[in-house]
Amino acid sequence: MAQCPICGRTVDEVAARQSTGFTAHGASETDPTKGTRQFHDGKWVYFDSLECRSKFLTNPEQYTRTA
Ligand SMILES: [Zn+2]
Helix, strand or coil: CEECCCCCCEECHHHHHHCCCCCCCCCCCCCHHHCEEEEECCEEEEECCHHHHHHHHHCHHHHHCCC
């Protein structure tokens, strides 16, 4: 399971991926009822909702800081 970096809820990454009509260019088109994801800094980041993804996109560095 992936974890939403915004609120900490777990995300079913399989469901998020299966509902995705994403393009090879990193754009994501997902079913927001099953979670969504965003390609960021070389990896997929999973979110439980579009609201969380919107927060992430507003300030991704705040949520991807690892050290
Ligand atoms: Zn969330």
